[in-house]
Amino acid sequence: xxxxxxxxxxxxxxxxxxxxxxxxxxxxxxxxxxxxxxxxxxxxxxxxxxxxxxxxxxxxxxxxxxxxxxxxxxxxxxxxxxxxxxxxxxxxxxxxxxxxxxxxxxxxxxxxxxxxxxxxxxxxxxxxxxxxxxxxxxxxxxxxxxxxxxxxxxxxxxxxxxxxxxxxxxxxxxxxxxx
Amino acid sequence: xxxxxxxxxxxxxxxxxxxxxxxxxxxxxxxxxxxxxxxxxxxxxxxxxxxxxxxxxxxxxxxxxxxxxxxxxxxxxxxxxxxxxxxxxxxxxxxxxxxxxxxxxxxxxxxxxxxxxxxxxxxxxxxxxxxxxxxxxxxxxxxxxxxxxxxxxxxxxxxxxxxxxxxxxxxxxxxxxxxxxxxxxxxxxxxxxxxxxxxxxxxxxxxxxxxxxxxxxxxxxxxxxxxxxxxxxxxxxxxxxxxxxxxxxxxxxxxxxxxxxxxxxxxxxxxxxxxxxxxxxxxxxxxxxxxxxxxxxxxxxxx
Ligand SMILES: Cc1cc2nc3c(=O)[nH]c(=O)nc-3n(C[C@H](O)[C@H](O)[C@H](O)COP(=O)(O)OP(=O)(O)OC[C@H]3O[C@@H](n4cnc5c(N)ncnc54)[C@H](O)[C@@H]3O)c2cc1C
Ligand code: FES
Ligand code: FES
Numbered sequence: 063x064x065x066x067x068x069x070x071x072x073x074x075x076x077x078x079x080x081x082x083x084x085x086x087x088x089x090x091x092x093x094x095x096x097x098x099x100x101x102x103x104x105x106x107x108x109x110x111x112x113x114x115x116x117x118x119x120x121x122x123x124x125x126x127x128x129x130x131x132x133x134x135x136x137x138x139x140x141x142x143x144x145x146x147x148x149x150x151x152x153x154x155x156x157x158x159x160x161x162x163x164x165x166x167x168x169x170x171x172x173x174x175x176x177x178x179x180x181x182x183x184x185x186x187x188x189x190x191x192x193x194x195x196x197x198x199x200x201x202x203x204x205x206x207x208x209x210x211x212x213x214x215x216x217x218x219x220x221x222x223x224x225x226x227x228x229x230x231x232x233x234x235x236x237x238x239x240x241x
Numbered sequence: 242x243x244x245x246x247x248x249x250x251x252x253x254x255x256x257x258x259x260x261x262x263x264x265x266x267x268x269x270x271x272x273x274x275x276x277x278x279x280x281x282x283x284x285x286x287x288x289x290x291x292x293x294x295x296x297x298x299x300x301x302x303x304x305x306x307x308x309x310x311x312x313x314x315x316x317x318x319x320x321x322x323x324x325x326x327x328x329x330x331x332x333x334x335x336x337x338x339x340x341x342x343x344x345x346x347x348x349x350x351x352x353x354x355x356x357x358x359x360x361x362x363x364x365x366x367x368x369x370x371x372x373x374x375x376x377x378x379x380x381x382x383x384x385x386x387x388x389x390x391x392x393x394x395x396x397x398x399x400x401x402x403x404x405x406x407x408x409x410x411x412x413x414x415x416x417x418x419x420x421x422x423x424x425x426x427x428x429x430x431x432x433x434x435x436x437x438x439x440x441x442x443x444x445x446x447x448x449x450x451x452x453x454x455x456x457x458x459x460x461x462x463x464x465x466x467x468x469x470x471x472x473x474x475x476x477x478x479x480x481x482x483x484x485x486x487x488x489x490x491x492x493x494x495x496x497x498x499x500x501x502x503x504x505x506x507x508x509x510x511x512x513x514x515x516x517x518x519x520x521x522x523x524x525x526x527x528x529x530x531x532x533x534x535x536x537x538x539x540x541x542x543x544x
Contacts, residue, residue, distance in 0.1 A: 063245055063246060063247070063288055063290055064246050064247065064248055064290060065246060066246050067244075067246040067247055067248070067249060068247075068248050068249045070249055086246075087247065087248075087249030087292070088243055088244040088245070088246055088247060088282075089243070090243055090244075090279075090283075093243065109242050109283070110242075110280060110283070110284075111276070111279075111280050111348070111437070112437050114345070114347060117347055123322070123350040123351075124346055124347050124350055125347050125350055125351050126347045126348070126351075129275065129276060129279050129280060129351070130275060130279070130351065131244075131272075131275060131279065133249065133251075133294070134275065134294075134296055136297075177346065177347070180346065180350075181346075195346075195540075196346055198345045198346070198435070198436035198437075199344070199345025199346050199347045199348065199436055199437060200345075
């Protein structure tokens, strides 16, 4: 085994801002986001590809950032939970989670919000079954999920309304739409 | 946790990757979606000296199918999610059964069919499904290209016929030969404890019906042996017979002793055999309904 991984130069757009970085090839996307960019909203739960706390959008698709090498984001676009609110105003998905008490400790929430972005960008009108399937890769150890399902169903309506009105959150997430 | 150190090489083409891998030696490995390899590297169950990254090779992500529905070709880097959403999966619902149930959304957004086939995990979902049809793996290696039938490609658990430096380029799946007027239907059901884990047992069935008679059939079990198992005894119970409750139950019964499952955290050997029986029965019934033109939605079952 070599002493060190190769240094690789990457350019990644995160939440609309472009970053140029020299990284070790073995650096995981979640560590790049948390350690290099100091965006600590993306959480590490299990660190074994299970819990989904680390979910972010990579080129508009949800991925578990603990299971993606940062080099795979090279030239791409990443959206983290910090990319949702705008000018201090919560994204409608966040607001729906808040209004439905869809979080207790909040550890799972950033991942669930990003999975919801992925869902609503593709399916603006999900059934409860669609919602369950969409967040099957996100564990919550507090809420028992029912409030999360309710929040996502409501978020779908709010995102559609915002889209019709052309207000903030009308796009489920900037880069989720881009694809 | 993070992977141990490795040297990183980004390949511009599969041909280039094959040459790199051969030159770098046997401890170098290709990387596709990383959904098997990255977790293994984080746990230090894999420690390649070099990774040759295929993820940026252009033109390898596609699902192409001819209009007569005869042949479907998957580029090696095609993600499970793309296959689930493809026209081919709408036409061949067994593909949707498989692709839309692998892992969870996030895994399906990264993991590739080429990586799955190359990984040859005993519990992988693709192999049993593809084996019920006529499937070939198109490989590219330092010495050129060759095509290997999938049944000759999977040699053992985590072991394939790929030689040093050899890579999967394309997976080609065809409906088996059939007469005009015969109808083909397939179904795949995997029983899992939750979305994020591999199946406890799974069953893939492809039926060719001439009227009500089962003219031809293939039945494979997944996750109950080191490689997918063809249960020929179950197929024989159906071949040439009308599909009735009795013949379907006879086939399902024959599937009970088809596998050789290991007891583990997913369940005892007896449990897995019983599960396989139930899955085969349901998959036959759904395949038959689909062959008759019915739309039947199937998803992986969580127990
Ligand atoms: C939480 C979780 C749940 C999962 N659940 C399931 C499941 O239910 N069912 C299932 O089938 N799978 C499951 N998987 C595995 C998933 O399907 C992977 O996508 C797949 O096994 C490997 O594809 P990959 O593109 O990620 O390959 P990688 O991880 O990049 O590579 C896998 C192996 O194949 C080799 N390889 C990759 N591409 C090629 C190629 N073109 N030619 C030759 N060799 C190649 C690599 O060197 C490596 O040895 C799960 C994974 C995770 C993380
Ligand atoms: S921290 Fe990535 S899936 Fe749990
Ligand atoms: S709110 Fe605590 S884990 Fe979900």
